């Protein structure tokens with residue numbers, strides 16, 4: 001296998017291969033949520049945005065980082081720092097009731113092999129908190 | 134003013150500007166008070182948000198869902214790669230079921246009215262949403278579409294999403310079921326290449342089965358992959374153009390309306 005041409009080449013981890021449109025529209029939502037909070041909580045500038053992104057969600061943290069500055073331009077979060085906390089995938093096996101770690105949405109239970117696993121953590125994509133002035 | 138979403142013309146940016154204006158005024162006021170020129174005494178504080186990035190879409194989706202329930206509208210969200218056969222499937226479905234209950238269609242494409250025109254040719258009302266740059270429909274857009282389209286009570290509403298197996302999986306429209314269409318020319322490993330979509334769907338239609346003799350597509354392997362991603366997914370094999378096993382799909386629909 002290893003002598004196949006290109007088998008030893010690897011795409012650099014964390015490097016984006018394309019622009020994901022839905023990450024851009026999620027960033028527009030971030031901007032809108034910030035604007036609403038600015039109204040309710042009376043602040044005029046955001047200096048730091050902390051997002052919580054589950055590893056089983058369909059959001060690519062790199063794509064969010066890539067689009068963040070552009071999406072926040074001319075908003076109250078222009079030049080804000082972006083922190084992304086990634087949450088590991090956790091599931092509960094519906095067959096044997098054991099809790100398992102999940103790498104993908106379709107990992108079977110490591111204890112009994114059942115494919116019926118309910119995701120209990122890792123699907124999140126939310127704004128956790130902000131530093132504001 | 135939109136009856137469903139209440140979005141009207143309320144403009145947060147305008148409101149926001151006035152808040153910013155007030156703050157600026159406060160800061161200026163403070164400055165003159167202390168006679169400073171420099172040094173903003175701006176203290177940073179932490180604001181807890183804990184809000185899902187899709188919370189806005191999900192809220193609209195729940196409003197749509199409540200509307201559908203109230204009016205007994207059975208809504209499907211059809212998703213697939215470009216060209217899997219969604220519009221063809223809808224045209225044939227309308228021909229088969231038109232006499233049994235009212236049907237309406239919302240078409241999502243980045244550009245053109247082509248698909249809506251194909252639906253209208255069957256005599257069923259269709260509204261085309263052009264999403265422009267966006268690669269998916271969202272629940273807010275569907276709420277507006279409902280106002281424009283005026284869907285009858287006790288009907289079938291089919292929403293054809295933009296051809297894309299990635300983004301539409303995250304955006305709930307308020308539908309009863311997501312239906313993913315996979316055609317046999319696309320390869321049998323699509324379910325594990327794009328697991329999010331097959332995980333989110335309740336029904337997979339394997340379309341273009343008339344082409345099976347000409348392509349390397351292992352139906353059993355495809356079903357195995359789909360069940361690996363979503364053990365509860367229902368599966369129907371059919372050909373939208375040749376009509377093979379088409380009644381399995383129309384029966385599935387008719388039982389649910």
Ligand SMILES: Nc1nc2c(ncn2[C@@H]2O[C@H](COP(=O)(O)OP(=O)(O)OP(=O)(O)O)[C@@H](O)[C@H]2O)c(=O)[nH]1
Pocket residue numbers: 213214215216217218219220221222242248295296340341342343344371372373374375
């Ligand atoms: N052989 C065969 N061709 C089909 C079948 N269903 C659809 N097609 C053809 O596939 C092509 C694309 O079909 P559409 O119905 O436009 O596909 P779509 O999913 O609506 O495409 P987009 O809206 O562009 O994403 C057309 O040429 C159809 O005639 C089928 O069951 N068998």
Ligand SMILES: [Mg+2]
Pocket residue numbers: 219220221248293
């Ligand atoms: Mg189409």
Ligand SMILES: [Zn+2]
Pocket residue numbers: 093094095096097098109110111112113114
């Ligand atoms: Zn188990």
